[in-house]
Structure formats: C-alpha cells, structure tokens
Amino acid sequence: MRSTPEIEGLLRELAPQALAALVRRFGDFGACxxxxxxxxxxxxxxxxxxGVPERPRGxxxxxxxxxxxxxxxxxxARRGKEAAAAGFVAAQAVRVPGPEDDEPPDRDDTLALLFLCCHPALARPAQVALTLRAVGGLTTPEIAAAFLVPEATMAQRIVRAKQRIRSTGMPFATPAADQRAARLAAVLKVLYLIFNEGYTASSGPALQRSDLTGExxxxxxxxxxxxxxxxxxxxxxxxxxxxxxxxDARTRDGALVPLLDQDRTRWDATMIREGTALVEAALRTAPVGPYQVQAAISAVHAEAAGAGxxxxxxxxxxxxLLDSIAPSPVVTLNRAxxxxxxxxxxAGLELLDDLAGEPRLAAGHRLSAVRAHLLEMNKEYAEAQEQYRRAARTTTSLPERNYLLARASRVAHTQIAPPGVGGAIGGSADQIDWDLSM
Structure with missing residues (x-):
C-alpha cells in the first residue's frame, strides 16, 4: 500500500489529466x-x-x-425538467471503468488543457493564473500568495477566465498546424513568466519564491x-x-549575491548536468530558438570553474545570436x-545609449542598474552612484533595492578612498545577475 505522501503526489500528477478528460467530454470548465x-x-x-485502484486516472x-x-x-430536476435530465443521464452516464471502457491508457489531454489555459483570447495574467490553477493544481490562495495579490482579486481573475472560455466557446483541442507555433510560443511564455516571477520576485521582501520556480x-x-x-x-x-x-548561492542572509560573486560549490550539479544535456541535444536536433540560446548562455556560466x-x-x-532571432531591449541590455x-x-555604455528612450525600460530599474555597473567598471564613480540610487528608487524588490543602495554606498566610499585603497572591482567580479531577465 502506498503512503499518503505518495498518494498525494500521484493525485497531483493525475489531476490535470482528469480535468482535461472531463473538459474534452463535457465542455464546462468551471463545473468540470x-x-x-x-x-x-x-x-x-x-x-x-x-489501496490505489488499478486504473487510478480512470x-x-x-x-x-x-x-x-x-x-x-x-x-x-430543480427547474422541473426531469425528462430532459433523464435523457441527459441516459446519454452521458459513466460507469466505474472496467477493462472494456476505461480511458485509453496512453491518452493524455494535458497538452490540450495547457493550450486552452494559454489561449490568446485570455489576458496574460489570466493565462498564468489559470495554468497554475488547472494544470499546476495550486489553490487560489496559494496563487494569490505567490503573486502578492489579495485572494479575492486572484479568485475573480480565475473566474473571469473560465467565464470567457465558456462564453467564447474556445475549442478544447491542440491547435491546427498553421496555428501551432504561435500557440506553443504562448504556452512557453506563460511557463517562462511563472519561473521568472519565482526566481526574481518582482515585489515584496523575498528575492525568490521556490514554490513558483518548482512548479x-x-x-x-x-x-x-x-x-x-x-x-x-x-x-x-x-x-x-x-x-x-x-x-542556493543567490542569497546570503537574505541579501542578493550577483552571479559572478556566487559560491559555485553551492550550485546544484545534478540540475546543471541535466540542463546542459537537454540544451546540447536540442541544439543538435531542432531549429534554434530563443530559449535554447538562453539555456546555452546559462550553460557557459555553469561550465566555468570560477568567475574569472x-x-x-x-x-x-x-x-x-539571440538578438538576431528574438530582438528585444532586454536582450540588448544583456548584450551590453x-x-x-x-x-x-x-563599449558597453555606448550600446546602452541606444536604449535611453526605450519605453519598455524607462519605468524599471534594470537600465539604470546596468549603466551604474558599467560606469563603476569605467571608474566614473559619481555617475555610477547616481545611477545605482536611481535604480534603487524604481525597483519594487526589497532585496534588489538593498543591494543597489549598498553598491551606491560602496561607490561613494571609493570616491573618497586614498590611492590604492578601495576602488571598484572591475571586469567579471561584479556582474549583476541579469541573465534570465528577458
């Protein structure tokens, strides 16, 4: 007999498959x-x-x-339509499955469910919330807590998404061949956003939310x-x-530790091996795409024995290469x-000058933070201090704000230090951890 934790894990795995099968059969997302x-x-x-049944999914x-x-x-029956109800039951009755009428063992509608949750008719926040709820199996309070929004707000977001699915008659199916690439890109983007929010929380006191990255x-x-x-x-x-x-190496006593300052002995070697093998195989056998290139960049960092x-x-x-296949201001920021x-x-600062009027970066802290770092590398300490402080004012993440203010303070100390004392640690020793910010 399986233990309770094993059963909980099995149920979490089977839940989206069961939901997908019901939505395919009955169509009413909320009721299913x-x-x-x-x-x-x-x-x-x-x-x-x-004991667990022989066919637990069925x-x-x-x-x-x-x-x-x-x-x-x-x-x-409540509406006085017993005859209609009897007809429905006769047509739709479902028995506990035997060998002859169980769901096909190899049928898994989870992919169709993912495509439905990430349908382009839904707004991106609704796609994220519905994916975590329906496919991830997270409760509404868990999702609300992860994104630091009131539970009622998240509940309304999910309900409205289900209502839109029902009212617009979105098909429960994998998309046609001519739509597949665009629809798959939407699914990948939603999963990417969920991971990013967990890896570098956009607001609040915590830098990371491991529940979201794990999911x-x-x-x-x-x-x-x-x-x-x-x-x-x-x-x-x-x-x-x-x-x-x-x-595990990104924080020290709750404070942000930049990529090239991290203790690499704390990096997870098993994850690195698996991730490297995946991207190497994909690059050999599939057309190159932006996620593969970003993974390759992370693999280069992972294979370096030390920052230097x-x-x-x-x-x-x-x-x-990434800028050529998926150009964006944040890719340019990382390239700088x-x-x-x-x-x-x-040379990096000159490239940043091209981003000065970019509206997608104007309201955030990343452009100022990267500019500050490159100014510090170039020993332009007064300008670097100003940019660090500007970045600290605009970030909504408390750990990032503390880190940027500490850098501003260090730069101020560098300006008044006698020759040979203090000074910016240039080059590769202090790169801000911007990879995976796209």
Whole structure:
C-alpha cells in the first residue's frame, strides 16, 4: 500500500489529466474543475485505506463524471425538467471503468488543457493564473500568495477566465498546424513568466519564491514529455534547470549575491548536468530558438570553474545570436554587459545609449542598474552612484533595492578612498545577475 505522501503526489500528477478528460467530454470548465476536486477529495479519503485502484486516472475521471452528471440532473430536476435530465443521464452516464471502457491508457489531454489555459483570447495574467490553477493544481490562495495579490482579486481573475472560455466557446483541442507555433510560443511564455516571477520576485521582501520556480519546472517537464521533439520546450526546461541550479548561492542572509560573486560549490550539479544535456541535444536536433540560446548562455556560466574562467566571447556571440532571432531591449541590455566584459565598459555604455528612450525600460530599474555597473567598471564613480540610487528608487524588490543602495554606498566610499585603497572591482567580479531577465 502506498503512503499518503505518495498518494498525494500521484493525485497531483493525475489531476490535470482528469480535468482535461472531463473538459474534452463535457465542455464546462468551471463545473468540470469542481467535479475533479470532489473526486480528488474522495480519493484522498479512500485510497490510503482501500489501496490505489488499478486504473487510478480512470477512477478519478469516472467519479468526477458521475458527480458532474448528478449535479446536472439535480439542476434540471430543480427547474422541473426531469425528462430532459433523464435523457441527459441516459446519454452521458459513466460507469466505474472496467477493462472494456476505461480511458485509453496512453491518452493524455494535458497538452490540450495547457493550450486552452494559454489561449490568446485570455489576458496574460489570466493565462498564468489559470495554468497554475488547472494544470499546476495550486489553490487560489496559494496563487494569490505567490503573486502578492489579495485572494479575492486572484479568485475573480480565475473566474473571469473560465467565464470567457465558456462564453467564447474556445475549442478544447491542440491547435491546427498553421496555428501551432504561435500557440506553443504562448504556452512557453506563460511557463517562462511563472519561473521568472519565482526566481526574481518582482515585489515584496523575498528575492525568490521556490514554490513558483518548482512548479514552473514541473510544468515544463510535462510539456517536454508531451512534446519531446520540440526544441524550444527542451530549451525552456534546460534554461529553468540551469538557472534554478544557482538558487542556493543567490542569497546570503537574505541579501542578493550577483552571479559572478556566487559560491559555485553551492550550485546544484545534478540540475546543471541535466540542463546542459537537454540544451546540447536540442541544439543538435531542432531549429534554434530563443530559449535554447538562453539555456546555452546559462550553460557557459555553469561550465566555468570560477568567475574569472567565464568565456565572455562565447557569451557575447550567443547574445548576438539571440538578438538576431528574438530582438528585444532586454536582450540588448544583456548584450551590453557581455560587450563590456569583452571590449571594455565604454563599449558597453555606448550600446546602452541606444536604449535611453526605450519605453519598455524607462519605468524599471534594470537600465539604470546596468549603466551604474558599467560606469563603476569605467571608474566614473559619481555617475555610477547616481545611477545605482536611481535604480534603487524604481525597483519594487526589497532585496534588489538593498543591494543597489549598498553598491551606491560602496561607490561613494571609493570616491573618497586614498590611492590604492578601495576602488571598484572591475571586469567579471561584479556582474549583476541579469541573465534570465528577458
């Protein structure tokens, strides 16, 4: 007999599959989700004592379908439509599965569920919330806490998303071939955003939220399992693993530790090996995409024995490739750092000048923070101090703010230090951890 933690893990794995099967069959997302929750509760109560059924997924689907049919029958009866209810039950009745009528063992509708949750008709915040709720199995309070929003706000966001799915008749199916690339890109972006929010929380006192990064990796694994030949699905999973491998070294007593200041003995070697193998295989067998290139950049950092061993020429070449296939202001921002490491800080600052009017960076702290770092490398301490303070004023992350203010203070000390004392640690020793900020 399986232990309770094993059963909980199994139920979490099977829940999205059961929900997907019901949505495919009945179409009502909200009602199907409620029915699956009832089935999960029944399983959690019965399986520890009675044992896990031979076909646990089929058991969940059957119990949830019975619940849904029963609710609809009661609703029809309440409205005085017993005849219609009887007709519905006759057409839709579901039995506890036997060998002849179980769901096909190899059928998994999770991919279609992911595509539905990330449908372009839904706003991005709704896509993220619904994916975590329906596919990730997180509760509404858990999602609200992860994103630091009131529970009622998150609940409304999820309810509105379900209502929109129902009112617009969004199809429950994997997209047609001519839509597949764009729809898959939306799914990858949602998982990427979930991971990023966990890896560098956009607000609040904590730098990281391991619950979100862990969930994003789990979902990316599912996607890679369902689409093993998609290079970008493998690239995204590799990127997450190579980045998450550094998590334990990113903070010291709650304070942010930049990438090249981190104690590399605390990096997770198992994650690094898996992530590196994934991206190497994807680059050999699939068309190159932005997630694969970002993963390759992280792999270059991971393979360096120490900060001074980083192959910055290779990092720069990869950022140039990334800028050619997926140009964005933040890619350019990262490329400026790599240019500074290879060709000197002045060359990097010249590239940053091209971003001065970029609206997507104007309201944030990243441009000022990177400019401050390159100015410090170039020994322009007064300007660097001003830019560090500007960045600290605009970030909403408390650990980042504390780090930037500490750098501003250090630069101020450097300006008044006698010759040979203090001074900026130039070059590769103090790069701000901007990779995976795209």
């Amino acid at each position: 989700e409620d029915a699956v929750q009832e089935a999960l509760l029944a399983a959690a109560q019965r399986w520890p004592d009675e 058991w969940l689907i059957a119990v949830a379908a019975h619940k849904l049919v029963d609710w609809r029958r009661r609703e029809s 994003a990796i789990r979902l990316a694994r599912q996607l890679h399992r369902l689409l093993p030949d998609e290079g970008e699905a493998a690239g995204l999973l590799a990127l997450m693993l190579l980045t998450e491998a550094r998590r 061993d980083t192959d910055w020429s290779q990092v720069l070449a990869l950022y140039q 750092v790599a240019i500074a490491m290879v060709h000197g800080p002045r």
